[in-house]
Amino acid sequence: MTTLFNFSLKLQTLQVAMFTVVAGWGLTVCGQQSDDFQPLNEKMMPGFVADTLARVRQYDPSWLQPVRVELPTAGTVSVYSATSVPNAVLATPAQFSVNAGHIYRLRISEMPEFPNVEVYPSIEILDRMHPPTGRAGDYPIPIVLTEADIREVLDGRMVTRVVYLEQPQLAAILDPLRREIPQSLDPAANALQAADQLGRPMIIVRIGGRTPSGDQMPYMYYGSGGGFDLGNSIPIHTGVVKLSDKRGPKSSIASR
Amino acid sequence: MLSATSKSARLLIPGFAGLALMLNSGCGVLPHLQREPDHVFSSSLPEIPETPVRPASTPVEAHYPDTLNPNATPNPADGTVRMDVKPTLIDGHIAKATVSTLDSPVADQPDARKQVFSQIQLVSFQAEEADTLVQPDSPTFTPAEPRREIDPREEPCNRMETLAASPFADIYSDEYIFDGGDRNAPAGYVAGQRSGFDSEDTVAKYTDHVGDARTSPSNRVAVYAPRFGSVRTVIGLQADIKVDKAAGAKDSQGIGNIKTGNAAQENVHDTMLSGLESRNRVDGMESATPAMQSRRTDSVEQNRKVDEGHEGRQYSSHGSMDRHQGFVLQQQIQNARSWTRDQYPVLTASTTNANQIKATFKVQQTVGLEDERKTKGNIHVVKLADHEMAQAGDTIKFTIRFENTGDFDVYDVSIVDNLTPRLEYLPGTAVIDGQHPGEVLVEDNGEGSSILTFDLDQPLKSHDRGEITFETRVR
Secondary structure, three states: OHHHHHHHHHHHHHHHHHHHHHHHHHHHHHHOOOOOOOOOOOOOOOOHHHHHHHHHHOOOOOOEEEEEEEOOOOOEEEEEOOOOOOOEEEEOOEEEEEEOOOEEEEEEEOEOOEOOOOEOOEEEEOOOOOOOOOOHHHOOEEEEOOHHHHHHHHOOOEEEEEEEEEOHHHOOOOOOOOOOOOOEOOOOOOHHHHHHHHEEEEEEEEEOOOOOOOOOOOOOOOEOOOOEEOOOOOOOOOOOOOHHHOOOOOOOOOOO | OHHHHHHHHHHHHHHHHHHHHHHOOOOOOHHHHHOOOOOOOOOOOOOOOOOOOOOOOOOOOOOOOOOOOOOOOOOHHHOOOOEOOOOEEEOOEEEOOOOEOOOOOOOOOHHHHHHHHHHHHHHHHOHHHHOOOOOOOOOOOOOOOOOOOOOOOOOOOOOOOEEOOOOOOOOOHHHEEEEEOOOOOOOEEEOOEEEOOOOOOEEEEEEOOOOOEEEEEOOEEEEEOOOEEEEEEEEOOOOOOOOOOOOOOOOOOOHHHHHHHOOHHHHHHHOOOHHHHEEEOOOOOEEEOOHHHHHHOOOHHHHHHHHOOHHHHHHOOHHHHHHHHHHHHHHHHHHHHHHHOOOOOOOOOOOOOOOOOOOOOOOOOOOOOOOOOOOOOOEEEEEEEOOOEOOOOOEEEEEEEEEEOOOOOEEEEEEEEEOOOOEEEOOOOOEEOOOOOEEEEEEEOOOOOEEEEEEEOOOEOOOOEEEEEEEEEEO
16 A cells, blocks of 8 residues: 555656656747747658658648659669568669658669668658649659768768758759769758758658668658659569568678 | 655645646636636526427428529429528527418419529629619628738739749749849849849840930749759767768857857957047046056946946936926927917908909910820840750750830840859850840859840830840759
8 A cells, every 4th residue: 555655656746747847848949939940850750850741731642752862873772661562673763753741761782882782771751843744753853872871871870861952042053962062061960951041851861771670670660651653664673572581681781 | 753754745745836836827727717707697597588389490492593493393382492582590490581482473474483583593693783682681791801902003022924834933933943034122223333133133224215224124934943952961879070071051160169259258358448548528638547447447337437428418417308398398388278278269360352363365376296206215025945944954045035115215225134053154155136236245143153244236226126045054
């Protein structure tokens, strides 16, 4: 009985403490409201930013936004959406269409610069384009993974890229994406806010060293289940390769 | 005993905290208790007048003009309301409703039937004419007020027309390259200097026949050519390692530097001003202040003393202001009294003399030539592009057509095009048509692109038109 009383007392104390903390947090949040405050950042849980924006903007789920994955020279790109079975395996540059407001998992492999290496980046689609009718496939959002990105990942770091649509009136002379204007930020900086200052954030690309191990993967590791369309792209494998059927990655990052 | 005390104390702490939060003015129950009730409750039930029991009303089937068939034979038993219904709801029942069914003797006549349906159509589609037909006690329709007052004389914010492949060009403008128009500040010339020429602007500058300098912007051309960039962060186990420094994106500042720059000690030392060594005194004599006193002014108290000028205080003292305003105020009070007293009304009388004007008109005749030119010279500029969509590296040929739509000639004609940074002018491609000789001046616009200025050598005559072309490459 005494134990039960002590437990209820501790529970009451904990409730009061939690209420006080939450009330203080609410006041702090109210005090931080300003024009420059960006509540979202790329370090949030993968998929959270896209889901938040999709709830606010109410994207048309029937619209599939073309994206194009470019590797340093060559390689294959597999696209996953909510399952461990890839929707398609494409040769780079791989172009396919996905839903805005969702997160997808990619598998990059067979890169000649990095033999026996595969990485599993995630792409979080934040926004969509509005091209003239029938010309969406001509203007995909590019996802450019450089050799430096892959090398950083192989060294044990995590690379996050925020792809943004450039504001034309603030545009630079050089192409900031392919001509490699270095736009790396301090790790503590909010890359989403920096991209928002330069244009309109479109995609968050996270490349880490984690590789899937069987079917026991975290929630939404393979994506949030958004739509997928191959478009005019031709997959390089006609058969379906299931990750759980494989013996494992040829050379996982953890084993290096 | 001690254990029991500590237990009661642990029980009281959350209790007091919860009570304090409940009594708090922001989130507690006190505001609810202090709130005045918005209803007045009575302990006695009001008397309910006895109402006769009405039979349950039969459901009324709605018919619309499109579904009515004048040739169909109506069934009087179905209770269908056809027209001229003026329902009045009392306690949920339809009362005092004037119902005319088609089986009435009036409706049996063909003309009456036509009138029935014509009235229904009038009520449905011509509301203003139907007002004359409805009875005074019928429900009236009041249109909702517009949410924003519309002034027909109001000019639209953006009068420039946009030529684009998609109607969404103005909404999602960051996906397009624009050229033409007059963005942001209005373009013009102030004392011979260009002013307000933003990138993308295309403006014709000229002088009309009365010597006024005028400008006319062109339309806007939108080319769908989105371009992307990316920012990158690298996070590792050594979180303080910076991989690349941001070039043009952001510079990081160390906290230590900020603290050093804002140190209070440095601010105190910076306020040693040599100018404080001498200042005018009230008696007009000057005296040098020793350096020691100059240093004393660094402190807060001394600074305050220096700022309080004695002469300034005399001129701005309250006493002098009150004395000065007191006379005026007294006079105003007296005036108010004399104007408001009833016993001394002020009478004003005036005499108006009647005047008579006599005029004699003479027939005159004016001999001469009337200038039939009515409208001022005005240059209308139209800009066109040979691409609606483009990729990086594509070449876009722009055409600027200009025309003097006025009746008078215009002079000193220049057409200025400030290219957006995404467009690179291809040298040597600017051409003015053969009928309008002139020169092309290419300048750097400071944003990575060019300003093209086409100066016509001769005035542009009325209703004359010309054409300029140049090519750019999409970056």
